[in-house]
Each structure stands twice: as structure tokens, then as C-alpha cells.
Amino acid sequence: QVQLVESGGGLVQAGGSLRLACAASGRTSSMYAMGWFRQAPGKEREFVAAMRWSSGITYYTDSVKGRFTISRDNTKNTVYLQMNSLKPEDTGVYYCAAASTAMRITSAAYNNWGPGTQVTVSS
Secondary structure (H helix, E strand, O other), X not given: OEEEEEEOOEEEEOXXXXXXXXXXXXXXXXXXXXXEEEEOOOOOOEEEEEEEOOOOOEEEOHHHOOOEEEEEXXXXXXXXXXXXXXXXXXXXXXXXXXXXXXXXXXXHHOOEEXXXXXXXXXX
């Protein structure tokens, strides 16, 4: 089992930046990929970005390409999501997730989830 805890959320004006962090503990050797998802009020949880833990290969949903960057610090078992040029539509609860077998954009592929951190972008 992998335990995940997100941090770094908050309130920011449109055009601003935030950096989310997700610290992993427990059976971190089982992590194949790490992903970020978000859920806006009244909407389904959606994929944002993912990284293959060993190789660093990344993948982003189209709406955040060029604005968000996922990165990792292997020594700290921490994955980051740098979010620039934020828009009101980026508002939501951001979740970190760990997958043990594949890097996918579907939430079902991820075994472990953090509690989430709120990101609010004001216009």
C-alpha cells in the first residue's frame, strides 16, 4: 500500500501560478506511475497529468499542455505539479494517485489516492 498526501493548493487569481506536491510513503517501490487528477464541483474526476516513475516519461491532457508541468524528486518520493497561467476552469480538488502497473489516463488504473487539495482560481 502506498500512502499519498497532497499539499500546495490555495486561492490564486487568473494568470497566477501554484505548485502542488504529493509525498508518497509506504510501498513506494511498487509505484509504476504517478498521476494528477482534478474534480470540479458537479463534474466527474478528470485526468490532468501523469509520469512514469522510473523513466520520467510524461503525459498531459490537452487543456493543460504548455501550462502545467509534472516532475518528481525520487530522493523524496515526491511528485509535483507546477501550474502556470491558471484559469478559472482549472478550479477543483486536485488528487494525486499512484498506479502499480501502467501509466493511464483513466482513474481506474490507479490503486492509491491522496485526500486531495483544493485549487481555486478567481477571475
